[in-house]
Amino acid sequence: MKQVFGPDVDxxxxxxxxxxxxxxxxxxxxxxxxxxxRFPEEGEIVGLLKG
Incomplete structure (x- = not known):
């Protein structure tokens, strides 16, 4: 997650x-x-967090 959203994400x-x-x-x-x-699909969680 830090790679996608940066070092400020916890x-x-x-x-x-x-x-x-x-x-x-x-x-x-x-x-x-x-x-x-169901489990999330690949990239689904990142998409929801960006959303």
Missing amino acids: VELIAGSGGVFEVSRDGELIFSKKALN
């Missing part, structure tokens, strides 16, 4: 269980594997 991995994969930006959920029942 990325945090929060360990969990049950196969939940969610991505939030500024406290807002922008992708949820659980809600969509």
